[in-house]
Amino acid sequence: MNTTQTYTVTGMSCGHCESAIRAEVSEIAGVTGIEVDAQSGRLALTSERPIDDAEVITAVDEAGYAAVRS
Numbered sequence: 001m002n003t004t005q006t007y008t009v010t011g012m013s014c015g016h017c018e019s020a021i022r023a024e025v026s027e028i029a030g031v032t033g034i035e036v037d038a039q040s041g042r043l044a045l046t047s048e049r050p051i052d053d054a055e056v057i058t059a060v061d062e063a064g065y066a067a068v069r070s
Contacts (some may be wrong), residue, residue, distance in 0.1 A: 001048075003051075006070050007056060009043050010065065011066060015038070021059075025056060030048045033045065034046075043067060053069050
């Protein structure tokens with residue numbers, strides 16, 4: 001069963017920002033899909049199991065941005 005979680009990310013402005021976030025979030029075990037949109041500030045991830053919000057927020061922080069669950 002796949003689950004989808006969405007987050008609002010602040011500080012993104014371009015494709016490089018999207019790539020940086022995608023790279024960090026892809027390292028979280030169980031993540032099977034990632035959609036990042038700098039224009040809307042949206043991050044959506046699909047996973048095999050629910051992912052702890054703290055893991056996602058930490059990964060986005062590692063990329064240099066801030067995220068909150070939406």
